[in-house]
Amino acid sequence: MKQASKEFKEVVLIGAGNLSTHLGKNLYKKGYKISQVFSKSKDSANTLSKVLKAEPITDFSRIKKDSDFYFICLKDDLISKSIKKIPTLSGIVIHTSGSVNLNVLSSKFENCGVLYPIQTFNKHIKKLSFSNIPLCIEANNEFSYSSIKELANHLSENVRDINSKQRQTIHLAAVFSCNFVNYLFEIADNLLKKEKIDISLLYPLIEQTIAKIKTNAPAEVQTGPAVRNDIKTIEEHLKLLENEKKYQEIYRLLTENIINSHQK
């Protein structure tokens, strides 16, 4: 076993954003040695390196060659470009993206894989334990797979074997149920602000909305004017949105779809 002789496995983080920060902190806490943090921004590399007791680097050529794991934690659209600049490595190169295929890595690296945490990360959250975050893993060979699995099991109790096609669908579903949901909260927030009402008034409703889908399929617990086909209320709502044409368009489209999908 490649890592057997080492006491702590060594990790290089490529990227110093939200995901890299949370992943790095969780690995560090579990005893992994974070040897380097790469970022194009010197400040970002320095800041995260300090926390993780790592070496900050801003040049791809300075990535050390003998690390066990290399985590590429970059925005999806930067991954391909960055791979070209990363030197050839024998350690396991892992990306953390929901939408990028494994073959982007396997065309260059001998040992590679994916560790995609199904979670939303942002700078407002200071601490985020990985222990209950589902980690979707995939690898290009048995050695990479068993190594990534071992690391993933150290981080989380919910590790799943997910291929690139499944992962892409999970990522798409996550966009609907997290990113788009958050945008609907933004709309609600903006509407309420005009009446000087705080969105906290909706928290119990929002919590119940989540609680419901844990015991029933979402399609079974749909409520509201659309599923009741309550045309009068729908028309009143559209009228209320007369000065918010963009919100009106979203209201109309989602309502139409709920009506159609629930028509018996």
Add this chain to the structure above:
Amino acid sequence: MKQASKEFKEVVLIGAGNLSTHLGKNLYKKGYKISQVFSKSKDSANTLSKVLKAEPITDFSRIKKDSDFYFICLKDDLISKSIKKIPTLSGIVIHTSGSVNLNVLSSKFENCGVLYPIQTFNKHIKKLSFSNIPLCIEANNEFSYSSIKELANHLSENVRDINSKQRQTIHLAAVFSCNFVNYLFEIADNLLKKEKIDISLLYPLIEQTIAKIKTNAPAEVQTGPAVRNDIKTIEEHLKLLENEKKYQEIYRLLTENIINSHQK
């Protein structure tokens, strides 16, 4: 005080659906006497009456005249029609709708008001305490107001004075952040099912999505391909939805709006 001489205040429930059931159970538990349950469906009237030890009635003319409160818990589009059939009453007539104006009641009843619980009710939920549900109240006179407020305070720790215009906006915001959110969960569920993946894999993500908006405005914590303007991922997602034109249309519209509203 009208009710001062009575030991338990008396309530007639008009309607025997989800809201009426939960409201009735909560009132009953707090010591209110539920004297009658009206429903056009004999079965529904009987079922709920049994639970609440009330008299089941199916004819508006049988509504007793000397009750303290009359709760109209009917679908929004049935409220106006039903009011015409309800006899003149001196007790306080209350509707529970987010979208119906108080004047629908005050044009007929001497004492009336609104008690709108900001919550989603459905038959799958057996027990639902009102204690942390925000109750929006409004009334046509001081007597009705103080009576409704007293009753509301018995049910919930979160009672708010909300006028009809504000209530309409709250209801609209609730449609965005509950009904439409649930529909996005339905889409996610359907996409995942095709890859034989259970939506429970998204629970931690969904919980975090809610947790985030409790500490920050939704607009501040938007994540995902749209807010990053990650065209490549967006295009891949649209391609994945090639055979789901309706979902593709929703993806496109919400993405466009997120991009536009977050452009600096």
